[in-house]
Amino acid sequence: MNARTFLLVLAFAAVCPFNGYAQAPWQSKLEQEIPLLGHRNWIVIADSAYPWQTAPGIETINTGATQLEVVKTVLDALGHAPHVKPIIYVDAEMQHVPEADAKGITTYRDDLSKLLAKREVQSLPHEQIIAKLDEAGKTFHVLLLKTNLTIPYTSVFLQLDCAYWNADAERRLREALEK
Numbered sequence: 057m058n059a060r061t062f063l064l065v066l067a068f069a070a071v072c073p074f075n076g077y078a079q080a081p082w083q084s085k086l087e088q089e090i091p092l093l094g095h096r097n098w099i100v101i102a103d104s105a106y107p108w109q110t111a112p113g114i115e116t117i118n119t120g121a122t123q124l125e126v127v128k129t130v131l132d133a134l135g136h137a138p139h140v141k142p143i144i145y146v147d148a149e150m151q152h153v154p155e156a157d158a159k160g161i162t163t164y165r166d167d168l169s170k171l172l173a174k175r176e177v178q179s180l181p182h183e184q185i186i187a188k189l190d191e192a193g194k195t196f197h198v199l200l201l202k203t204n205l206t207i208p209y210t211s212v213f214l215q216l217d218c219a220y221w222n223a224d225a226e227r228r229l230r231e232a233l234e235k
Contacts, residue, residue, distance in 0.1 A: 065125045082119040082201055083129060095218040098189060098198040099134075099142070102211040111193035116200045119208050121204035124167055127212050130201070134196055134214070142214035144175055146181055149184040149209040158207045161201075168212070185213050 079087070086099075093099070099107075101123060108116050119126050134142050146168075155162045192198060192215070 080119065080121065080122070082117050082126075085117055086130060086133055086199070086201070089139070089197075093140060093197065093199070093216055095140065095197045095216055096192060097140075097216045098192055098196070099129060099130055099214040099216070100198065100200045100211060101214075102187065102200055102202050103207060104202060105206070105208070106200070106211060109193065109200070111190065111198075113196055114189075114198040114200055115194040116202060118202045119204075121203055123164070123203040123210060123212075124171060126201050126203050127168070127171060130214065131175075132215075132231040137219065139219055140216040141219040142175075143217050144172065144177045145185050145188075145213040145215065146177055146179055147185065147209040147211065148179045149190075150181055151179070153207075153209055161207050162209075164205070164207055164210055168210075180210060188215070189213065193232055 103123065131142065134140060150161070151164065153161045189198060
């Protein structure tokens with residue numbers, strides 16, 4: 057191997073990870089942030105028309121990826137996090153958007169339903185979810201991942217909760233403190 061070939065191989069190895077595929081910048085950012093996130097933080101996987109919010113606690117990243125790819129990647133990553141678990145919200149409006157007005161909504165609903173099949177999902181009106189998100193963004197970090205989806209009311213909102221503490225344990229603690 058001549059020096060020029062060796063340098064090309066070395067340069068290629070430096071930019072390609074050993075796992076066989078390169079992570080997109082949004083995936084790297086997600087991987088970096090999950091250990092920092094805790095209960096009361098949010099991750100939003102949004103359609104492409106979702107607005108760029110200016111609250112200081114809301115960080116927006118354009119993924120350039122499909123909605124379902126980002127939802128799956130985020131849920132898989134959270135599934136490996138020992139400290140947080142998602143409370144999943146979707147817009148109540150999504151179930152009522154007709155295919156005639158939003159081509160692809162039926163397929164998207166079916167695919168999202170399959171992806172979330174073994175999880176509890178709460179459906180709330182869009183404005184109620186946004187109000188929760190706006191309030192959280194005043195104090196807590198919100199990671200907003202925009203996708204390339206162009207169908208309305210398809211965003212998936214993940215409010216993070218503590219994975220190793222639950223409401224019953226908190227209630228028992230508060231009762232003990234009152235005694």
